[in-house]
Amino acid sequence: MLQLFTYYRSVSAHRVRIALNYKAVPYNSVYIDEDIGEQHSETYLRHNPQGLVPALVVNDQLTITQSAAILEFLEEYYPERPLLPKDTFDRARVRSFCQVMVADMQPFNILRTYYYQRDVMGIDKQARRDWYEHWMHKGFEALESLLHKHLEPGAYCHGDKPTLADVCLVPQISNARQNDLDLSEYPTLRRIYRTCMSLSAFQSADPEAQQDRLDRAVAGR
Numbered sequence: 001m002l003q004l005f006t007y008y009r010s011v012s013a014h015r016v017r018i019a020l021n022y023k024a025v026p027y028n029s030v031y032i033d034e035d036i037g038e039q040h041s042e043t044y045l046r047h048n049p050q051g052l053v054p055a056l057v058v059n060d061q062l063t064i065t066q067s068a069a070i071l072e073f074l075e076e077y078y079p080e081r082p083l084l085p086k087d088t089f090d091r092a093r094v095r096s097f098c099q100v101m102v103a104d105m106q107p108f109n110i111l112r113t114y115y116y117q118r119d120v121m122g123i124d125k126q127a128r129r130d131w132y133e134h135w136m137h138k139g140f141e142a143l144e145s146l147l148h149k150h151l152e153p154g155a156y157c158h159g160d161k162p163t164l165a166d167v168c169l170v171p172q173i174s175n176a177r178q179n180d181l182d183l184s185e186y187p188t189l190r191r192i193y194r195t196c197m198s199l200s201a202f203q204s205a206d207p208e209a210q211q212d213r214l215d216r217a218v219a220g221r
């Protein structure tokens with residue numbers, strides 16, 4: 001069975017959980033507690049030398065790192081319940097929408113960047129927050145605009161079935177909500193988020209539904 005190294009708060013792992021659930025692919029979760037630095041442990045670095053979550057172990061020959069590569073693999077290997085549109089041009093549009101989050105927004109919003117700013121550069125809390133908000137808003141503004149200009153939003157980002165655009169959007173919004181980012185300027189993105197969250201594949205991938213989150217709550221952390 002597939003093995004997913006995941007962490008409940010990881011936006012990148014959240015994408016992969018949604019895709020696996022949507023395609024009804026069974027998998028085992030291995031929880032990496034990034035708050036205590038388990039992503040840097042020798043054991044985990046053997047799976048992903050970058051020390052980042054997620055990593056998907058397919059078998060003895062194949063471990064995939066990088067969420068976009070994992071999503072593309074899942075799409076090819078489990079073509080049932082496709083998450084990319086049929087039309088080549090539409091596929092390109094959906095992929096470019098995803099890259100705004102995967103490539104451009106992600107680095108502004110991860111622990112190693114946060115710790116470097118705080119511990120090496122000595123940037124204070126308010127300045128770090130302003131920096132985070134600035135780059136998240138840049139990203140969300142681009143997404144709201146791209147949605148109308150390049151995609152054809154229906155119930156979902158592109159049409160009336162979920163695509164990888166939704167798989168990437170939901171974790172990004174979920175993370176912004178956890179960080180109290182004001183999303184009032186992005187009405188279409190928020191509407192699509194709500195629609196996605198009515199689907200069980202998205203609900204069971206949510207950070208709040210993850211076993212490592214529940215274990216933490218029980219332990220009072």
Ligand SMILES: N[C@@H](CCC(=O)N[C@@H](CS)C(=O)NCC(=O)O)C(=O)O
Pocket residue numbers: 009010011012013034039051052053054065066067068102106110111112113
């Ligand atoms: N480009 C990578 C980014 C992965 C990534 O940034 N993972 C974060 C969690 S969302 C992480 O593991 N951070 C640990 C750290 O910053 O130390 C992907 O898409 O998989």
